[in-house]
Amino acid sequence: MTLLLALITGLFYAAGIxxxxxxxxxKVIFGIMFLGHAANMLIFSTGRLTKGAPAFVPEGAQALVxxxxxxxxxxxxxxxxxxxFGLQAFAIVLFRRSFEELGTDDxxxxxxxxxxDGGES
Amino acid sequence: xxxxxxxxxxxxxLVLLQLFSVFLLLRGHNEPGGGFAGGLVAAAAYALYFIxxxxxxxxxxxxxxPLTVVxxxxxxxxxxxxxxxxxxxxxxxxxxxNTGIPVIGKVGTPLLFDVGVYLLVLGITxxxxxxxxxxxxx
Amino acid sequence: xxxxVALPILLPLVTALVMxxxxxxxxxxxxxxxxxxxxQAAVAVALLSRVYAGGILxxxxxxxxxxxxxxxxxxxxxxxxxxxxxxxxxxxxIYSLGxxxxxxxxxxxxxxxxxxxxxxxxxxxxGDLFNLYVWFEVMLISSFVLxxxxxxxxxxxxxxxxxxxxxxxxxxxxxxxxxxxGVAGTLNMADLSARLPMIEQRDLLSVVAVLLLVTFGVxxxxxxxxxxxxxxxxxxxxxxxxxxxxLLTKVGVYAxxxxxxxxxxxxxxxxIFRILLWIAPxxxxxxxxxxxxxxxxxxxxxxxxxxxxxxxxxxxxIQSPLAIAGGLFYIVHNxxxxxxxxxxxxxxxxxxxxxxxxxxxxxxxxxxxxxxLFLVSALALAxxxxxSGFWAKLMVIRAGLESGHYFVTAAALxxxxxxxxSMTKIWNEAFWKDDPGVVSSTDEAHGNGRTALLYLxxxxxxxxxxxxxxxxxxxxxxxxxxxGQLLDVESxxxxxxxxxx
Numbered sequence: 120m121t122l123l124l125a126l127i128t129g130l131f132y133a134a135g136i137x138x139x140x141x142x143x144x145x146k147v148i149f150g151i152m153f154l155g156h157a158a159n160m161l162i163f164s165t166g167r168l169t170k171g172a173p174a175f176v177p178e179g180a181q182a183l184v185x186x187x188x189x190x191x192x193x194x195x196x197x198x199x200x201x202x203x204f205g206l207q208a209f210a211i212v213l214f215r216r217s218f219e220e221l222g223t224d225d226x227x228x229x230x231x232x233x234x235x236d237g238g239e240s
Numbered sequence: 241x242x243x244x245x246x247x248x249x250x251x252x253x254l255v256l257l258q259l260f261s262v263f264l265l266l267r268g269h270n271e272p273g274g275g276f277a278g279g280l281v282a283a284a285a286y287a288l289y290f291i292x293x294x295x296x297x298x299x300x301x302x303x304x305x306p307l308t309v310v311x312x313x314x315x316x317x318x319x320x321x322x323x324x325x326x327x328x329x330x331x332x333x334x335x336x337x338n339t340g341i342p343v344i345g346k347v348g349t350p351l352l353f354d355v356g357v358y359l360l361v362l363g364i365t366x367x368x369x370x371x372x373x374x375x376x377x378x
Numbered sequence: 379x380x381x382x383v384a385l386p387i388l389l390p391l392v393t394a395l396v397m398x399x400x401x402x403x404x405x406x407x408x409x410x411x412x413x414x415x416x417x418q419a420a421v422a423v424a425l426l427s428r429v430y431a432g433g434i435l436x437x438x439x440x441x442x443x444x445x446x447x448x449x450x451x452x453x454x455x456x457x458x459x460x461x462x463x464x465x466x467x468x469x470x471x472i473y474s475l476g477x478x479x480x481x482x483x484x485x486x487x488x489x490x491x492x493x494x495x496x497x498x499x500x501x502x503x504x505g506d507l508f509n510l511y512v513w514f515e516v517m518l519i520s521s522f523v524l525x526x527x528x529x530x531x532x533x534x535x536x537x538x539x540x541x542x543x544x545x546x547x548x549x550x551x552x553x554x555x556x557x558x559x560g561v562a563g564t565l566n567m568a569d570l571s572a573r574l575p576m577i578e579q580r581d582l583l584s585v586v587a588v589l590l591l592v593t594f595g596v597x598x599x600x601x602x603x604x605x606x607x608x609x610x611x612x613x614x615x616x617x618x619x620x621x622x623x624x625l626l627t628k629v630g631v632y633a634x635x636x637x638x639x640x641x642x643x644x645x646x647x648x649x650i651f652r653i654l655l656w657i658a659p660x661x662x663x664x665x666x667x668x669x670x671x672x673x674x675x676x677x678x679x680x681x682x683x684x685x686x687x688x689x690x691x692x693x694x695x696i697q698s699p700l701a702i703a704g705g706l707f708y709i710v711h712n713x714x715x716x717x718x719x720x721x722x723x724x725x726x727x728x729x730x731x732x733x734x735x736x737x738x739x740x741x742x743x744x745x746x747x748x749x750x751l752f753l754v755s756a757l758a759l760a761x762x763x764x765x766s767g768f769w770a771k772l773m774v775i776r777a778g779l780e781s782g783h784y785f786v787t788a789a790a791l792x793x794x795x796x797x798x799x800s801m802t803k804i805w806n807e808a809f810w811k812d813d814p815g816v817v818s819s820t821d822e823a824h825g826n827g828r829t830a831l832l833y834l835x836x837x838x839x840x841x842x843x844x845x846x847x848x849x850x851x852x853x854x855x856x857x858x859x860x861x862g863q864l865l866d867v868e869s870x871x872x873x874x875x876x877x878x879x
Contacts, residue, residue, distance in 0.1 A: 139546065144538070151545045158552035165560025192559065195508055199552055201276065201361075202515045206548070208368040209522055210541050215372075216526075217534035232536045232609045235671060311398045318392065324440075331384055333441040 124164045131157035144214045144224040151210065155203040159196045166192030243292065250292035254301070257285035265358050266351075275354035279361025287369050295373040306370060309363030317356025320349040382428065383437040383450045385421045386460050386499040389414060390467075394492035407488040408475055414492065415468040422457075422464035429457040430856070434863070434873035436505065443876070445566035451505035451874055454860035455706060459502040459632055462713045465842070466624045467495050469835035473721055474617040476831030477728075482527050482615060490527075493520040494621070501629050505874055507558065507565040507641070510633065511551050514597070518544050521626060524618045525610060536610035543606040547596035554589035557582060568874035570641045571867050580645070587646040590637055591653070598630025600691060601661040604684045608668065611683070612676035612733070616724030619676060623683055624717030628709050631690045635705070638694070639864055654695035659789035662688030666796040675723045675733040675808070678800065679716070682759065685797065686712050689790060693774045696781045702861035704773025707853065711758070711766040711846060718755040718839035722748065725832050726808055731817035735804065740813035747833065749809045754840045756801035758847070761794050766846030769854070 131153050138150030166189045176182060218224045261282035268274025290298035323335040336348035393414035400406040429435055429452050439448040452460070470491065478487050497517025504510050522544075526537040559565055561582050562573050577583060592603065599607040607627070611619050634654075638647040665685025672678040690712070693705025723733065729745055730738035742749045758765035761772075771794060778787035846853055863869065 135549070139542075147542060151542070151549070154546065154549035155552070158549050158556060161553055162556035162559065165556050192556075195555070195559070197276065198508075198512060202512065203548075205364065205519060206515065206522075206545060208372075209519060210545060212368075212372060213522070213526060213534070213537055213541060216529060217531075217538050220529070220531045220534050226538075229535045229538060232532055232539070232613060233605075235673070235677075307398065311395060314391075314395050318388075318395065325381060329441065331381055331437055331439055 121164065121168055124160065124168070128157055128160040128164065131160060142225050142227050144218065144226060147226065148207065148210055148214055152203075152207055155199070155207070159199055159203075162192050162196050162199070247292040250289045254285050254289050257288070258282055261285070261358075265354060268354055269350060275357030276361055278354075279358040280365065282358070282362045283365035283369070286366055290369065290373060295370060299370060302366060306363045306367035309359050310367065311363075313356045313359030313361075313363055315356070316359060317353050320352035320356060323349055380435045380437045382421070382425055383435050383452045383503060384439075386418065386425065386464070386503065387450075387496055389418055389421060390492040390495040390499070394489040394496070397489040397492065398486070401484060401486070404480065404483040404488075407483065411471045411488045411491065412475070415464070415471040418495070419464045419468050422461040425452055426454075426457040426461050429454055430859070434870060436874055445564050445569035445875065448509060449505035449566060449568075449874060450503045451567075451870070452503055453870060453873075454856070454863050455632075455635070456502045458706065458710060458856070458860055459628070460499055462628075462710050463495060463498050463502070463625060465839075466621055466713060466717050467491075469717065469721070469838055470617055470621045472831055472838075473620065473724070473835045476828040477617050477724055478615060485523075485527055487524070487527060490520045490524050491621070494524065496520075498625055498629055502632060505567050507567060507570070507637075508555055511548070511555055514551070514629075515548060517626070517629065518548070521622065525614050525622075527614060527618065530613075533613040536613035539606050540610040543596060543603075547593045550589055550596075551593040554586050554593065557589075558586045561586070566874070567636070567641050568871045571643060572871055572875075574642060574646075575644055583642075583646050584649065587638075587642055587650055591634070591650055594630045594633040594637070595657075596630070597627065598634060598687055598691075599627050599684050600630075600657050600687055601664050601684075604661070604665070604687075607684060608672075608677055608680040611680040612674060616676075616720060616727065620717050620720035620724070623679065623720045624713045627683055627687055628690075628713055631687060631694075631709060634691070635694050635702075635864070639697070639702075640867055640870055643867060651695040651697060654691050655783065655786060658688045658692035658695055659786045660688070661685065661691060662789060662793040666793045666800065669800045670796065670803075673735045673807075675726060675735060675804065676720070678735075678804065679719050679723060682719075682797065682800065683716060685793060686716070686759070688793070689771070689774055692778065692783075692786055692790060696777050696783065697865075698777050698781055699858065699861050699865060700773060700780065701777035702864055703854070703857040704770060704777055706860055707766075707857040708770040708774055710857075711770045711843070714839050714842050714846075715755050715758045715767060718751070718836055718843070719759065721832070721836045721839070722752050722755060725829075725836070728829070728832065730808070730813070735807035737814060737816040738808050739811040740809075742809040751833075751836050751840050752805070752809065754843055755836075756804065757798075758843045760798040760801050762798070764847040766843045769847065769850050773854075 135150045135153030135157055138146045138153060141147065141150070169188045172188045214224070221229065223229070261278040264273035264281060265275055265278035268278065286298055286302055289301060321331065324331060324333040327335065329335075334348055334350050393410055397407045397410050425435075435452045437450040439450070442448070474487065474491070494517060497513050497515075497520060500513030500516060501510055504513055522537065522541055525540055526533055555565065558570070561577055561579055562570055564570055564573060574583065595603045596606075611622055613619075614622075638650050642650070662685050665681050665683070665688065669678050669681035669685065672681060690705050690708055693701045693708060725748055726738065726741065727733050729748070730741060732738050754765065758767040761767040761770070771790070775787055775790055778790065
């Protein structure tokens with residue numbers, strides 16, 4: 120199971136980076152999403168996969184006994200998902216607006232602010 | 241695209257999903273659920289309604305401006321820290337009521353915080369959905 | 379209970395919240411913004427003096443003891459950064475009164491500015507690596523919206539670049555945090571610094587260190603990760619680009635400083651410092667050479683941001699107490715001088731109608747006060763005595779010589795000459811030469827006629843620059859103590875973890 124999770128995480132990273140390197144903004148946003156999910160799955164797998172084990176100290180005991188579940192990674196992932204959700208939603212709105220204003224979604228065409236004579240203000 | 245089946249069923253689903261979202265919100269402290277999940281379900285209910293009936297109709301049914309809900313949510317969440325400040329405890333320490341209320345269960349500042357999160361998530365999600373759907377400002 | 383530590387975060391958050399319903403009442407928003415910035419300054423001064431007198435302050439949210447809860451820590455370094463943020467927040471809220479138009483205010487300029495300050499202060503005060511990520515994102519989301527405020531095509535193009543690179547760096551940060559948690563089992567900075575030396579998987583720790591350097595490096599615009607900065611910082615309204623120029627990159631530098639001295643203490647941070655010793659001169663040189671080619675005022679200044687970051691990296695990489703003190707002083711000086719220069723660029727635009735140096739001129743005769751203020755800020759940036767930049771550079775260069783990094787020190791001196799050359803170029807083109815009369819002399823689009831409100835913040839910042847320069851002793855004292863405290867990881871750990879564990 121851990122191996123499967125590791126493979127999927129790696130696949131997500133690869134897909135994310137590949138899409139991020141494409142010229143179309145639509146693919147870029149998909150790449151960013153994949154990268155975010157890959158990072159979340161990475162955190163998930165670092166919490167160690169335990170099945171049916173509680174995260175609490177049993178009654179009468181002084182400390183946790185193996186195997187126990189670690190709830191913190193899931194809290195971290197939840198936070199990261201919320202944040203990623205907000206950022207990606209904004210990015211989608213922004214990319215759509217810039218497609219409408221600039222008339223292109225090709226990142227190679229977006230060079231005016233980099234040019235010395237460009238970006239007249 | 242208008243589907244009669246979807247638009248009819250979405251009207252009933254809207255109510256049911258809202259009830260379910262409140263259920264999730266209230267059981268969240270000790271069981272799976274909570275303000276975030278509840279808020280998302282509530283927002284999904286309106287999103288479904290918008291898909292079935294269009295954005296104008298969904299706005300009308302929601303009644304509030306999504307940003308107002310966001311403000312209310314943040315305000316409630318911040319207000320839940322007040323008892324700890326006024327009571328001279330550590331910042332954000334939870335304060336619980338002594339007796340539980342039937343159905344809702346024990347009441348305390350964490351529940352208040354959760355209600356704030358619920359409203360915040362609902363408001364932000366709908367703001368995003370509505371502004372992506374309509375052609376208004378970002 | 380140390381609520382004071384949380385106030386720099388809570389105050390702007392509450393202000394933003396109260397502002398939001400007043401979308402159609404800009405007067406109320408302006409008043410609230412100004413009032414909140416003044417209160418923020420008072421809070422920052424109180425925090426700084428309490429930390430200076432009584433040592434590190436901590437706040438454990440919810441009463442959950444570290445390392446289990448959310449911890450806020452204010453040591454001298456954090457307190458100084460919060461104070462600098464408050465100063466820039468105050469001046470920007472004054473400057474925006476005279477420069478932000480009605481339309482931008484309707485798109486929540488004032489609440490977003492407060493939200494930006496929430497994120498920046500949170501990043502300075504947090505004692506937990508994951509919370510640092512969260513505060514970064516708070517800062518980012520408000521900076522995204524501020525950058526696109528108004529939505530002209532150029533702004534959108536700049537925003538696309540800024541947003542994409544920052545989302546990428548967020549994903550890298552998150553991955554680093556995930557691996558670190560898997561290795562160490564904690565993310566509290568104090569707890570990490572105690573546990574990391576005992577961890578056997580050193581390879582993984584090296585990976586984490588490099589990933590963190592990359593992600594903070596993107597934020598701080600170090601070589602070779604700086605390309606987004608000159609591509610986007612010249613597009614938004616001047617008030618926005620000024621606060622970005624002053625504060626955002628320094629949050630990245632602060633994070634590098636904090637993580638590689640407090641959290642990583644072993645061979646990993648030494649390796650990072652060896653890398654930084656290469657990156658620092660490259661950042662300085664590339665930045666200043668990029669600036670030499672530019673004729674757009676704000677773009678030129680944007681490249682100088684990059685160049686100045688190199689000095690701070692150099693100071694961090696040396697790691698001696700003098701270098702850290704110098705680096706801290708350099709950060710504060712640079713925040714003040716850079717923001718002031720960006721404000722000035724806005725006034726230049728307001729008075730002469732363009733940012734393009736070739737199209738403007740003659741400001742020396744028409745605006746002597748502006749010329750004087752520009753000279754103070756520009757010479758401070760270049761490091762001319764007796765202004766603040768001179769002392770900051772002197773400390774860094776002295777530390778460089780003492781530690782035997784002659785090559786980097788030489789680069790730093792050469793770059794400071796080139797900086798002076800760049801500033802002279804602005805002086806010659808904008809102030810000295812005759813107005814070529816290409817553009818109409820006043821520009822109604824920028825500013826709303828309240829020119830005094832544009833000048834006031836620049837005068838305040840120039841006052842700070844001169845004050846730093848003339849009364850160097852107490853400033854040195856403060857930064858030396860902050861550096862001493864930063865390098866004494868043991869006391870940080872004890873303050874956060876309470877000496878137990």
